[in-house]
Amino acid sequence: MKKSRLLALGLSAALAVSLLAGCSNTTEQSSGFNLNLCFASEPETMDPTLNRTVDGNVMMNHLFEGLYKYVDSDPSGDGRNGATAVLVPGQAAEEPAVTENADGTYTYTFTLRDDIYWSDGEPVTANDFVYSWQRLVDPETASPYNTIIAMVVNANEIINGEKDKSELGVKAVDDKTFEVQLTYNCSYFLDICAFPNTMPLREDVVEGNSTWSQDPSTYVCNGPYKMASWTHDAEIVMAQNEKYYNVEELGPDTLTFKLMDDANAQLTAFNNGDLDYMQNPPPDETASLLVAGTLLPGDYLGTYYVCFNNQKAPFDDVNVRRAFSLAIDRNYIVQQVTQSGEVPAGGWVPSNVVDAQGTDGDDFRTVGGDYIDVNDYEANCELARQLLAEAGYPNGEGFPEVTYLYNTDERHGAIAEALQSMWKEVLGVQVRLDNQDWNVFLETRSKGEYSMCRNGWIADYNDPVSFLDMFMTDNGNNDAHYSNSEYDAIMTEVLSDSDAEGRMALMHQAEDLLMEQDCAIAPLYYYSNPYMISDNVHGMYYSPLGAFIFSYCTQP
């Protein structure tokens, strides 16, 4: 009994000490203005070269700055009037000089600003860009985004292991002059220059220290903010980088990225004022939050689609594919199922993707027009039934049992059930639903072991090629296993064409083949990027690629 009492006393003392320790462990409070933001849980990596996630992109846009950066084209909107971020020179002092070379390649010459420094006070030089870009394509780095600079001379050969990284078409002419040689005059190259994977890195910081990006004390960056602390699975705190050339203009003293998983907890925290910004509230809540104006839909360059296996019967028949596509009531899906401000898709390339006139002219979708009239569902259904009959399945009779596959998720499940019901009602076809764990699903889909499955694509840069090159026969992202030699030829030309108008015309032709002639896929809607921001935060802006910028936010 005595022993038990001693044990109990010991445990109680330990408990009391630990709780007292908790009480005294107060977090250092910033004296200024802080924003609590939540995009996702722990980031996979904070190394810009290795990053592949949207939340990582957002954080790196605050910690690093590339040759180009995003600024707000309409500060009066406070981020509430759509994607207003536009590209301007960042670490580059001005727009690059572009020259055409005798061998058909193009040279972009960037002059760097004189007042750019790393967070440890060292100047940013052209060599830092050379190092970072060479590291990106180095097979030993194994970056999942190494093809983002595929247009740079020798990039593909280096990625394939055929050439050494030193042969990449980049050069530091002097400390302040960075030269890039492109295989063709890529129209979206400046978008790439603002992409996190192309941001500069310091060789002396990265080499020999594989954990440099995990420790705030070794995390040397050149953006408006620097990493102050990182409590894994809890928060990443960024403080103003006093070496940044525009530090005087920055808003928040600190940005705290809360690393949270649970959507319900995020919403509770937002409602309590513990979060100033969050994305993707619980699906059950989105409709009411959207109606109340608390949730903003947000522009996004992405399309959700039904992926047909073009090589497998019965979806190797274009009439069957078109019938299944036309039988979908896209308005119902976005208004009754997803309810997050998505736009019904009449084509493949989503709205807001630029055409030949850039951001000043009509977008690619407006120029190309729609392939499906989403507002005339009755006529679509009539045509769908007719096409299925032509394919040999009048009223769905004799149609083989097919399965629609999706990754396990509440929202995808709800869409799948709506599709199943539409196909049954309009075409008389019974479709079985199946779902798989995300990781397994990706493998199944990539191997083509399905008849129909859900799919989606978010652009990396604002150019239609981001959506169209993936359906080339040998492209690794061609999950539909679509193969059309004419399409391949057009896209090959696009990928080497320097004439903006000419390549846009070619891409419209390509989309005609994909959507009109072959109906290889059935787009459902253009994604939105729903987010919530506190009413007393102003000055946030974002790009339709998902780069949300808080550097210049203000609070009344």
Add this chain to the structure above:
Amino acid sequence: MAKYVIKRVIMALITILVVACVTFLLMMSVPGSPFNDEKITAQQMAQMDAKYGLDKPLLVQMANYMKGALHGDLGVSLKMQKDRPVLEIIAEKFPLSAKIGVIALIWAVVVGVPLGCLAAYNRGKWIDSLLRIISTLGISMPGFVVATFLLILFCNEDAPFSFLGIKTIFDESQGVRAYFMPCFALGLYPMCYIARLSRSSMLDALGQDYIKTARAKGLATPKIIFKHALRNGVIPVITYLGPLTAFTLCGGFVVETVFTIPGLGRYFVQSVQNRDYFLIMGTTIFLATLVIVMNLVVDILYKVVDPRIDLAKGD
């Protein structure tokens, strides 16, 4: 006793080795990859496999891993905290999970055992029925329901207990207030289970002849219950506490996720979902070791609680 402990330690090492090998083979047989995503190309995947040695034959990979593990190198996380040593992640996450787990266990035992005794002593009376209802409810309610219920009670703007100022996002600087919700949510199920276990084992003990003798001798009721009956009645609870302690110390996935606690619990589930191979191995080996150690402690505790138990014979 020393001979018994040495024998158990040797057995434990063999068990851990078997667990590690089986986990490795099972993990690698599951489809998917830590590097999978919608945009990755086959070539990029191959480069990443090569970088982390996943391109080698399975048995070579396993041998390399075991060799590293024996030297204290459990590899690096491949996805959840890319390139961070697994051992470092466990060392950083475990103390917080363990702290919450210990508090949860203490309240579960301190409340559960007396409640079980009380119910057993008042068998068939209203107090017994009430306690049985409470414990059944606690056992039936999933963790996320309890956690969400607590958030509604304490954290919403209009919550009845919002005046306590408990934050939605776990904030260690709040001291007791920060620990209240997660410890309550984590300890509720074990508390109710322990109450039920104690009740049934106490009922058995209270019916024994030596208890009747004690009553006949005129001993006070608390003395009968806590000095004589509880010694036998508590043994099933100790048996249950062994593995429970190991699991609770490692944190609860739901509780850590809902309350945003940077603990180890979520890694057990999410490392599997993410196919973060070396993290799966590290957390599994760690948990297996903890379970084995706790079972050993339980066996030794049997002897402390009831000196009649002969460990060597039982073995």
